[in-house]
Amino acid sequence: LVSQYENQKDERLLTQAEELYKKSIRLNPRYATTWYRLGKLTVLQGEMGLKPREIAYSDAIEYFKNAINCDKYNININYFIAKILIKKWDVLDDEARSFVLERFKFIFPLKPEYSINIYSSILYYTKKMENVQKVIPQTLAAHKHLYAYVERNNLWQFRKTQKKKVDMFRKREEPEMFERERSLKVAELEKIKEKRGNTAETYIMRNEWTGKTADNVFENGNMYWDGTIHSVINVPKGPSVVHLMAKGDPGNGIYPYIIVELDGKEIGEHYVASKEWGKYSYPVDTHGGFQVLSVTYVNFYFRKNNDVYDHRRVCVGKAWVEKAE
Numbered sequence: 001l002v003s004q005y006e007n008q009k010d011e012r013l014l015t016q017a018e019e020l021y022k023k024s025i026r027l028n029p030r031y032a033t034t035w036y037r038l039g040k041l042t043v044l045q046g047e048m049g050l051k052p053r054e055i056a057y058s059d060a061i062e063y064f065k066n067a068i069n070c071d072k073y074n075i076n077i078n079y080f081i082a083k084i085l086i087k088k089w090d091v092l093d094d095e096a097r098s099f100v101l102e103r104f105k106f107i108f109p110l111k112p113e114y115s116i117n118i119y120s121s122i123l124y125y126t127k128k129m130e131n132v133q134k135v136i137p138q139t140l141a142a143h144k145h146l147y148a149y150v151e152r153n154n155l156w157q158f159r160k161t162q163k164k165k166v167d168m169f170r171k172r173e174e175p176e177m178f179e180r181e182r183s184l185k186v187a188e189l190e191k192i193k194e195k196r197g198n199t200a201e202t203y204i205m206r207n208e209w210t211g212k213t214a215d216n217v218f219e220n221g222n223m224y225w226d227g228t229i230h231s232v233i234n235v236p237k238g239p240s241v242v243h244l245m246a247k248g249d250p251g252n253g254i255y256p257y258i259i260v261e262l263d264g265k266e267i268g269e270h271y272v273a274s275k276e277w278g279k280y281s282y283p284v285d286t287h288g289g290f291q292v293l294s295v296t297y298v299n300f301y302f303r304k305n306n307d308v309y310d311h312r313r314v315c316v317g318k319a320w321v322e323k324a325e
Contacts, residue, residue, distance in 0.1 A: 011050055017041055032071035036081065039063030043084055057088055061096050068103075075110055078103045082121075089125045104135040119149050129158040133165055140169035154299055156257045160269065185264055189292045192230050200232040200290050203320035209295075221316035223256075226300035229316060230292050235262070237288030239324035244280045244295070244316065248272035251301035251312025258314060261294040262286065272314050283324065293319055 021038040024031070039060040046056025064081045071077060082103035089097065104118050115136075122132045136142045143165045150158050170178045192210075211218040211229035218229050233242075248256040248271070259269040260282055268282040301312035 032067045035067035129161040140173045196232040204231040206317045223297040228296040239285045242282045244319045246272045248314040256314035257299045259296045263291040
């Protein structure tokens with residue numbers, strides 16, 4: 001009967017429900033489910049304007065804490081409390097926010113199948129990758145799984161933050177492999193410089209970009225598949241700005257995303273969100289000299305429906321460097 005009062009969202013019935021919950025608590029203050037339901041109802045009262053929102057949410061959190069104290073290992077109660085309160089993130093204080101994240105942190109290792117839902121909820125409502133990183137197990141496997149989620153869902157605005165975590169755990173758990181891959185990358189960049197010799201200018205023309213995948217070769221900066229293209233550019237010593245011309249075609253409603261590196265160090269990343277040529281600029285501060293400029297396209301997409309092609313791709317044009325003013 002009480003749950004029916006909640007579903008109808010009627011002020012009179014909700015007040016009766018609140019009275020019944022409180023009476024039930026007086027009879028048995030150790031029953032976690034009653035505290036949880038009272039907290040859920042109080043949140044609803046705040047949403048409906050039946051109580052001042054801040055007071056309602058504050059009371060609800062106390063009820064939820066009582067529920068946890070009565071049955072702290074109850075997975076469902078922990079999970080549903082977190083799901084309710086994460087939606088109120090913008091109006092919660094720091095203590096309440098910590099309480100929410102602790103609920104997710106408790107659940108994660110016990111219910112790894114909830115991981116995608118937890119990622120989505122936290123990123124949607126808090127807008128911060130750091131909050132997801134706080135609740136997942138602090139292992140390389142967990143952080144690689146989260147990075148894969150970012151890739152699959154085109155959440156590239158969170159890529160850099162998560163990449164740092166993955167690299168940190170790789171250094172810790174796979175130090176030899178990490179160093180070997182880094183050495184191979186340095187060697188590859190040196191080979192690219194050797195091929196070009198000392199003839200590079202302070203600009204790169206479109207036809208000077210080179211790169212290939214396992215099955216295809218990139219030509220004239222046209223990246224119809226995910227991969228990396230390189231060229232060598234002569235960079236002045238000290239602060240300067242690297243400029244890059246690019247345009248993109250969206251696929252599945254999403255534009256291509258590129259990561260730009262200078263001598264293996266990331267200097268920028270972004271969506272190429274226009275079908276027209278646009279200039280993208282990246283401030284750098286280097287020792288100068290001949291350096292490899294690399295552009296990596298990461299979110300390839302291709303689908304054919306009947307005779308209609310949906311192909312996400314990016315075209316990279318001229319690049320040049322200027323001394324910073």
